[in-house]
Amino acid sequence: MNKIMDKRIGIAVLVILSIIFPLLFDNKYIIHVMSLAFIYIIAIYGMNLLAGFTGYLSLAHAGFFAIGAYSLGVFTTKYEMTFWVSFVAAIVFTTVVGAIIGLIALRTKEHFFAIYTLIVGYLIYLLIDKWDVMTGGVRGLIGIPVPTAIGPIEFKSGLSMYYLILFFLLLSTLLITRIVHSLTGRTFIAIRNSEELAQTIGINTMTNKLVSFIISIFFAALAGALYASFVRFLGPDIANLPMVFDFLMYLIVGGLGTLSGPIVGTLLIVWLSQFLQGLQEYRMLLFGPILTLIVIFYPAGIVGAYRTIKMKLKHKKDLDNNNPVDKKVSNTNHEQSQIKEG
Amino acid sequence: MEHFIQQLVNGITLGSVYILMGIGLTLVFGILHIPNFAHGALYMLGGYVTLMMMTSVGVHYLIALVVSIFVVGFIAVLMERAVFHPLRKAPPIHDKIAAIGMMLFFEAFVLLVWGTEYQRMPTPYGNSIKIDAITITAQRILIIAVSIIVVALLYWFLKKTMIGASIIAMAQNREGAYLVGINANMVAMMTFFISGALAAIAAGLASPINLVFPAMGHLVIMKAFIIVIIGGMGSIPGAIFGGFLLGITESLGATYISSDYKDLIAFFLLVVIMTWKPTGLFAKGAH
Numbered sequence: 001m002n003k004i005m006d007k008r009i010g011i012a013v014l015v016i017l018s019i020i021f022p023l024l025f026d027n028k029y030i031i032h033v034m035s036l037a038f039i040y041i042i043a044i045y046g047m048n049l050l051a052g053f054t055g056y057l058s059l060a061h062a063g064f065f066a067i068g069a070y071s072l073g074v075f076t077t078k079y080e081m082t083f084w085v086s087f088v089a090a091i092v093f094t095t096v097v098g099a100i101i102g103l104i105a106l107r108t109k110e111h112f113f114a115i116y117t118l119i120v121g122y123l124i125y126l127l128i129d130k131w132d133v134m135t136g137g138v139r140g141l142i143g144i145p146v147p148t149a150i151g152p153i154e155f156k157s158g159l160s161m162y163y164l165i166l167f168f169l170l171l172s173t174l175l176i177t178r179i180v181h182s183l184t185g186r187t188f189i190a191i192r193n194s195e196e197l198a199q200t201i202g203i204n205t206m207t208n209k210l211v212s213f214i215i216s217i218f219f220a221a222l223a224g225a226l227y228a229s230f231v232r233f234l235g236p237d238i239a240n241l242p243m244v245f246d247f248l249m250y251l252i253v254g255g256l257g258t259l260s261g262p263i264v265g266t267l268l269i270v271w272l273s274q275f276l277q278g279l280q281e282y283r284m285l286l287f288g289p290i291l292t293l294i295v296i297f298y299p300a301g302i303v304g305a306y307r308t309i310k311m312k313l314k315h316k317k318d319l320d321n322n323n324p325v326d327k328k329v330s331n332t333n334h335e336q337s338q339i340k341e342g
Numbered sequence: 343m344e345h346f347i348q349q350l351v352n353g354i355t356l357g358s359v360y361i362l363m364g365i366g367l368t369l370v371f372g373i374l375h376i377p378n379f380a381h382g383a384l385y386m387l388g389g390y391v392t393l394m395m396m397t398s399v400g401v402h403y404l405i406a407l408v409v410s411i412f413v414v415g416f417i418a419v420l421m422e423r424a425v426f427h428p429l430r431k432a433p434p435i436h437d438k439i440a441a442i443g444m445m446l447f448f449e450a451f452v453l454l455v456w457g458t459e460y461q462r463m464p465t466p467y468g469n470s471i472k473i474d475a476i477t478i479t480a481q482r483i484l485i486i487a488v489s490i491i492v493v494a495l496l497y498w499f500l501k502k503t504m505i506g507a508s509i510i511a512m513a514q515n516r517e518g519a520y521l522v523g524i525n526a527n528m529v530a531m532m533t534f535f536i537s538g539a540l541a542a543i544a545a546g547l548a549s550p551i552n553l554v555f556p557a558m559g560h561l562v563i564m565k566a567f568i569i570v571i572i573g574g575m576g577s578i579p580g581a582i583f584g585g586f587l588l589g590i591t592e593s594l595g596a597t598y599i600s601s602d603y604k605d606l607i608a609f610f611l612l613v614v615i616m617t618w619k620p621t622g623l624f625a626k627g628a629h
Contacts, residue, residue: 051435055433055435057435104616104617107617107620108620110434111371111375111438111575112571112616112620114377114435114438115377115571116616118564118567119567119568119609119612120613123610126605126606126609127606130602130603130606241560245442252439256435281458282450282453282454283450284446284449284450285447285450285451287443287446288443288444288445288446288447288448289447290443291442291443291446292425292439292443292447295432295439295440295443296425296428296429299432299436
C-alpha cells in the first residue's frame with residue numbers, strides 16, 4: 001500500500017515538474033528540445049508496446065512516424081484541409097496502412113519479422129524520397145500550418161506547442177499504462193514469453209499481435225503528426241535508417257518492456273546529445289558501444305538495472321535482519337515487481 | 343538484343359556481389375541463428391581497408407584485397423567473441439539490437455577517421471573488353487570470375503575438409519554436433535571469419551564500380567537480406583539463386599522500367615515473396 005502511494009506521489013511530482021518546466025527554464029531553445037523529446041517519447045511508447053511487451057521488434061517504426069508526419073503535411077498543404085481534420089485523418093490513414101502491413105508482416109516470426117519490417121521501413125523511405133509530386137522528394141515539404149486555435153487557446157508560440165505536446169504525452173502515458181495493466185496487455189506479455197504456450201492456453205495470438213501492432217502504429221502516427229505540426233518542415237530523412245536506430249536506442253537505454261523506460265531513455269539520450277553537440281555526427285561512436293553493452297549486461301536498460309539493484313539490496317537487507325515475516329512480505333513484493341517487469 | 347545481353351551481364355555482376363554478401367549472412371544465420379545486421383558494416387570496412395591499403399600503403403589492388411580479407415575476417419571474429427558469444431542464450435531480440443549497436447559504431451568510426459566524402463577506388467582492371475557488340479570492363483569480369491572461384495572454394499571447403507564438415511554438422515543439428523565433440527566455439531569463430539572475409543571480398547570487388555562511403559553498406563545489407571530470404575535463410579544454393587534473380591531483375595528493371603525506382607523493385611520483390619511465403623522460397627524446416 002505504502003509503495004503504491006509512493007509511486008503516485010512520484011508521478012504527480014513528475015507531472016507538476018513537466019507543467020512548470022517552462023517557468024523554471026525560460027529559454028526557447030530548451031523548451032524546443034524538450035518538446036521534441038516529448039514527441040519522440042510518444043513514438044517510443046508505441047515501439048515499446050510491440051517490442052518490449054509483445055516481443056516483436058519492428059524496425060519500420062520511423063517509417064510509420066514519417067507516414068504520420070507526411071500525411072498531415074500533405075493533407076494540409078496539398079489538399080488544404082483544416083488542421084484538426086488533417087490531424088485526425090493523418091492518424092487514421094497511417095493506422096490503416098499499418099494494419100494492412102501488420103497483417104502481412106505478422107505472419108513472419110522473430111528474426112524474419114525484424115528483417116521484414118526493416119525492409120518495409122526502408123521502402124517507405126525510398127517512396128517518400130522518390131515520390132516528388134506528393135512529398136517534395138529530397139527538397140522536403142514546407143509550409144505546414146500551426147494547429148488552429150481550439151476555442152480561446154492558440155498555438156502560435158513555442159510555449160503553447162509545448163503544452164499541447166505535453167497534453168498528448170500525458171494522454172499517451174495514461175493510455176499505455178492502462179493497456180499494459182489490462183488483460184490485453186497481459187496477453188501481449190504472455191505472447192512475448194512464449195507464443196506456443198499462449199496458443200495452448202487458448203489465446204488467439206494472431207489477433208492479439210495485430211492489435212498490439214496497430215496500437216503501436218497509432219502512437220507512431222500521433223507522434224508523427226505532432227512532429228509535423230511542431231517542426232513544420234519535413235525531409236525524407238525522418239524515415240531513414242538513422243532515425244529507426246535513434247528510436248531503438250532511446251528504448252533500449254531506458255528499458256525495453258518497462259513503462260518508465262521510454263521516458264528515461266529518451267530524455268537522457270536527447271539531452272546527452274545536446275551536450276555533445278560538437279560530436280553530433282560521431283555520437284554513435286559512443287552510443288553504439290553503449291547500446292551493445294547495455295543489451296549484454298542490462299537487457300532491461302537503466303530502469304531494469306535500477307530495479308535489479310533495488311531488489312538485490314532489499315533481499316540482502318531482509319537476509320541480514322533474518323526476520324521471517326519481513327522475508328515473506330519481500331517475497332510477495334519481489335513477485336509483484338517481477339510481474340510488473342513481465 | 344545487344345542491349346538486353348549487356349544488361350544481363352551487368353545484372354550477373356551485381357548478382358555476384360550480392361551472392362558473396364548473402365552467403366556470409368546465410369552461413370551465420372544457418373549455423374548460429376544470428377541475423378547479423380552488422381554485416382553491412384563489415385562490407386563497408388572491407389571497402390575502406392582495401393582503399394586505404396592502396397592509397398596510404400600503396401600496395402597492388404589484389405594484395406590490398408587479401409589484406410582486407412584478413413582484417414575484416416578478424417574484426418568479424420572479434421565481433422563474435424565480444425558480443426554474440428555472451429548473448430548466445432539471450433532472447434532473439436537482443437542479438438539484433440547488439441548488431442545494430444555495432445553497426446552504428448563502425449559507421450561513426452569510419453566517419454571520424456575518413457570523413458563523409460565519397461571516394462573513388464582505382465583499379466588496374468579499368469580497361470574495357472569488346473565481345474561482339476557488348477562491352478564489359480575487365481573489372482566486371484573479375485567480379486564474376488572471383489565470385490565463382492570463391493563460391494567453388496567455399497563449397498569444396500565445406501564438403502571436403504574436416505573443419506567444413508563440422509560447420510555443416512553444427513548447421514544440421516547443434517546438439518548432435520556437441521555430442522560428437524565438435525568444438526562449438528571454434529565453429530562459431532570460423533563461421534564469422536568466413537562471413538567477414540566474404541564481405542571484404544565483395545566490397546573490394548564492387549568498390550571500383552561503385553564508390554566508397556560510410557553508408558555504402560546500407561543498401562547492400564538490405565539486398566543481401568532480401569536474397570537470403572528469397573533463398574531461404576541458411577541455404578547456400580538459395581543465396582546463389584536469390585543473388586542472380588535479384589541482380590538481373592534490378593539491372594533489367596533499371597533499363598526497362600525506371601532507373602529511379604530500381605531499388606524499389608528489389609524491395610517490392612521481397613514484399614511479394616514474403617507475403618506469399620513467409621519463410622522464403624527454399625526454407626528447409628523451421629529456423
